[in-house]
Amino acid sequence: MARSLITLVLFFTAALSCTYTYTVFATPMPCNEVARMISPCASYLAGRSTILYHLCCGGMTVLNRTAVTSSDKMTMCNCLKGVANHFPTVDFSRAALLPSLCGVSVNVTITPSMDCNR
DSSP states (O other), X not given: OHHHHHHHHHHHHHHHHHHHHHHTXXXXXXXXXXXXXXXXXXXXXXXXXXXXXXXXXXXXHHHHHHOOSHHHHXXXXXXXXXXXXXXXXXXXXXXXXXHHHTTOOOSSOOOTTOOTTO
């Protein structure tokens, strides 16, 4: 039973990643989609979990692949800042570690005061 549940979660994560890979390059991802992609990270970012869920890192990977141009990155950054305001319990030291823990390389430290124009 546990093995089939893990297989199902991995399948949906892979399917979600493939879907977004093919659809998001045409237009910037709307902020509500950015919020949806990082929502699996909420318990880790709030300090309620010490383990990252696969969906969290999957969402981070998709977001990283989506932000290709400077304009995309600026839009994504502003979305993340806006989303962060709705998570008052975010531990920003954990948020800063999240990209590296998920194997994603970003050029900005995730804080509420990050400058999205750079």
